[in-house]
Amino acid sequence: MPDQHDYGGRLVAANAFATASGWINRTAVPLAIYTLTGSAVQTAVAFAISHLPAITVGLVGGVVADRFDSARVSKLTLFGSALFILCIAWTISVDALLPLTYLALFLNSSLSAIQLPAFQALVAHSCPPHRLLDINVRLGAADQTNSVLMPALGGGLLMAFPPALVFVLSAALYLGALAVLWPLSAPGAGKGTALRTLQGIRDGFAIIHARPELASGVMTFALSNFSTTLLQSTVVAILAMRFELGSYQIGLFFAAAGVFGIAGHAAASKVALRLPLPALLAVNTLACSGLTALMIIAPSAQAFALLWGSTILLGAVNVTAFNTHRQLCVGPAEMGRAVAASRVLTYFPIPVAAGIAGPVLHLLGPAWLIAFSATMRLLGVCVCLASPFNLSMKRAS
Numbered sequence: 001m002p003d004q005h006d007y008g009g010r011l012v013a014a015n016a017f018a019t020a021s022g023w024i025n026r027t028a029v030p031l032a033i034y035t036l037t038g039s040a041v042q043t044a045v046a047f048a049i050s051h052l053p054a055i056t057v058g059l060v061g062g063v064v065a066d067r068f069d070s071a072r073v074s075k076l077t078l079f080g081s082a083l084f085i086l087c088i089a090w091t092i093s094v095d096a097l098l099p100l101t102y103l104a105l106f107l108n109s110s111l112s113a114i115q116l117p118a119f120q121a122l123v124a125h126s127c128p129p130h131r132l133l134d135i136n137v138r139l140g141a142a143d144q145t146n147s148v149l150m151p152a153l154g155g156g157l158l159m160a161f162p163p164a165l166v167f168v169l170s171a172a173l174y175l176g177a178l179a180v181l182w183p184l185s186a187p188g189a190g191k192g193t194a195l196r197t198l199q200g201i202r203d204g205f206a207i208i209h210a211r212p213e214l215a216s217g218v219m220t221f222a223l224s225n226f227s228t229t230l231l232q233s234t235v236v237a238i239l240a241m242r243f244e245l246g247s248y249q250i251g252l253f254f255a256a257a258g259v260f261g262i263a264g265h266a267a268a269s270k271v272a273l274r275l276p277l278p279a280l281l282a283v284n285t286l287a288c289s290g291l292t293a294l295m296i297i298a299p300s301a302q303a304f305a306l307l308w309g310s311t312i313l314l315g316a317v318n319v320t321a322f323n324t325h326r327q328l329c330v331g332p333a334e335m336g337r338a339v340a341a342s343r344v345l346t347y348f349p350i351p352v353a354a355g356i357a358g359p360v361l362h363l364l365g366p367a368w369l370i371a372f373s374a375t376m377r378l379l380g381v382c383v384c385l386a387s388p389f390n391l392s393m394k395r396a397s
Helices: 004-037 040-055 057-067 070-091 095-126 129-160 163-181 197-209 212-232 235-243 247-271 277-297 301-329 332-347 349-364 366-385
Strands: none
Touching (some): 004 040, 004 095, 004 129, 040 095, 040 332, 057 070, 057 095, 057 197, 095 129, 095 332, 129 247, 129 301, 197 212, 197 332, 212 235, 212 277, 212 332, 212 349, 212 366, 235 247, 235 301, 247 301, 277 366, 332 349
């Protein structure tokens, strides 16, 4: 077993490999399917299939992460993801097998829904409390960096090489993450834990409900995700309608947003534990609401990008702070269920907002959609202010 000082670097490196693969897949899968079929419907179906496990299988994933050794679960899910991505490389190369791509995509996303709570549980088991904030900052920065670089890399590779080769690279990244995690174990994780699945799922929601600061954080993130998705799902159309930007300029816009996200995770290291969680979320969410409202009168694409990036920065601070507080006040033995319940509750509004955003933009225009988004953030502030500010900074046993 490696010395404990090695854990942080290994966790960050493994997460960087795995999220790099995930970001390549988010770009490569829809592009490959659309290129092969020419069907927007089939592309949309692939998007829906890849997101469905987060609010279905994810609930079971939390129980699995707490029932078994979280290190072993993380390794098995990474290996399984590599296999299913290789299956996609095969199925998209044979016309008759293309329908199986959707099955492989669902299975890979299902493993990812298990891997996320398992990895968070592994972080909680492996890292001492005083290092959790630093680890979360580094994990968030790595993910945000991949969100900037990997979609462009995936799209560029698809232009230069057959899709199958791109998915082979993606599978290799999963295997790289597995190799980095291989020496790690989670002593005591899952031992003696006989959890029934349905009871374990209920326990996950009970864990969040029993901690007011986490419950308010989850509700705030649910409203923030709804607000953010209203704009994220339509921002390409908004930029084209208001500022007549082309595809290259829109790509630069998203790259700039990613840079703001990296800065946000860095800033979290300074402020994440200085305020009670509800207070921090309230301040940042209120600022995001004001910045979103200012987008209505942004005079240029550059001003709009600055406002957008600022909301991304503050959102990154909130994410890092919430993850760290959750690890401090939820015991490692319950971490998987807590992460799974949190994810389901905060993820569920995303498809709802995506379905509403298009019609609102079409019927009322960008200004009203942006105002709607800002208002939903204000509701999140109200949730924060209604929560008791009594978080103990002592880690749960």
